[in-house]
Amino acid sequence: METDLRSGRDKSLTICRLDDIPDGGSRGFTVETPRGVRDIFIVRRGDNVFAYENSCPHVGTPLDWVPDQFLSEDRSHIVCATHGAKFAIEDGMCFSGPCHGVPLPPIAVEIAGGMIVLSGT
Ligand code: FES
Structure with missing residues (x-):
């Protein structure tokens, strides 16, 4: 399930809490930035x-055929569901x-106060 982004006060945008993504897992988001809406995953x-x-x-x-499933079965790498690129x-x-x-394409993020924040948008 994709989640809408909540806007921050400055150029950084809060995406979610770090704990909203299970350790070793992945999650997709649709983020609204000053440059428009972007689909990303973390x-x-x-x-x-x-x-x-x-x-x-x-x-x-998009890489995920099933929402939020971006990783290989053993979670060692990212997999594209369309043609299997690793x-x-x-x-x-x-x-x-x-x-x-x-x-x-990389997306600049950082963790601040337990939150994952998008920066450099
Ligand atoms: S579209 Fe991802 S490997 Fe072809």
Whole structure:
């Protein structure tokens, strides 16, 4: 289930609480930024989060066939549900599949006060 973004006061936008994403899991969001509405997803690893546009570099489709399911079965990497491209969680680089060597578009996020905040929009 995608969640609407709540706007922050400055250039940063609060997406959700860190604890809203299970450790080792992922979640998709539709965020409204000054540059328009963007579909993104976030993968959580402990106290670290990694965010990307939900758009496969192969043909631009969303990566998740089932909402919020962006990861492989063993949760070791990101998978595109359309043609099976595999991406590293830490940098979004495709290491297998039709867009090999092309990264997912990164989204700048940070954790502040237990909240995941979108920055640099
Ligand atoms: S659309 Fe993602 S691998 Fe083809």
